[in-house]
Amino acid sequence: MASPHYEQQYLDLMRRIWAEGDERVDRTGVGTRSVFGTMLRFDLSNGQMPLLTTKRVFWKTATREFLWFLTGDTNIRALCAQGVEIWTDWPLARYRRETGEAIDRAVFSQRIVEDADFAARWGDLGPVYGKQWVDWPVYEPAGEGVYRRRAHGVNQIADLVHELRTDPGSRRHIVEGWNVAELDAMALPPCHKTYQFHVADGRLSGVLYQRSCDVALGLPFNLWGAALFIAMLAQQCDLVPGDLVWMGGDTHLYRNHxxxxxxxxxxxxxxxxxxxxxRRPDSIFDYAIEDFIVHDYHPQGHLAAPVAV
Structure with a gap:
């Protein structure tokens, strides 16, 4: 008997939430059906990726976002310039709220791209994912009761690559985004917050813990991003991809979906x-969108739904 298709576990999770999920009033005011404590597992050997086939997942958009994280940038300008609007709604909502101007999203994005001063004022998201990943702030004593922020913080990604190469058996291969001291400065606190990696028999596996997960819109991108992360790390560290284990805290579907x-x-x-x-670039920070090709992806038609901001 053939094994179930890898995507069936995603559909089963969706079905469980929709049928049994707790009705909740959430931060956005839209409302969700939610379950707590979930897990999915995917085999990434031989290039396999957990791309959903029951709808089109725009994997190039997700890849551009992931590469942007690795730059440590926190302004949406570089994303908008590539036509990636994943993060635009949060700065747009702030602009509308603070100026009272009911600006169109496309117009706002265009201004972000064309006007550097406008982008600096309205396009920054605060110290979100990439900032924590490659420049986690470090404070050093600078006198009695005084601490000064070091010019360069901790580059968790560079440290991770080094440790995977030099101490593969470690249980400390972790990338963390949940910087408690800076949460209030972020446009959105990290949802895919903690990554841990494990090496066994030349295979690199990874766990992603996600505190909050929009299963319909967010999870397809999160699964791709985590699997891509493993594939890139494996190449950089002379390993092969193993398994992706995804773990969710508040795992939900929005009622308007x-x-x-x-x-x-x-x-x-x-x-x-x-x-x-x-190709294999010199470092994990040197990949470009042209370096990635997906073969044999024939998804069913696109399914759209509104993002809850």
């Missing part, structure tokens, strides 16, 4: 897309 959820649960997954990384 009913049409998407019902349509997707009615579809049957098929196919097995594979990732090819075309």
């Amino acid at each position: 009913a049409d998407l959820v019902e349509a997707q649960m009615a579809r049957q997954p098929a196919g097995s897309p594979r990732l090819e990384i075309r």
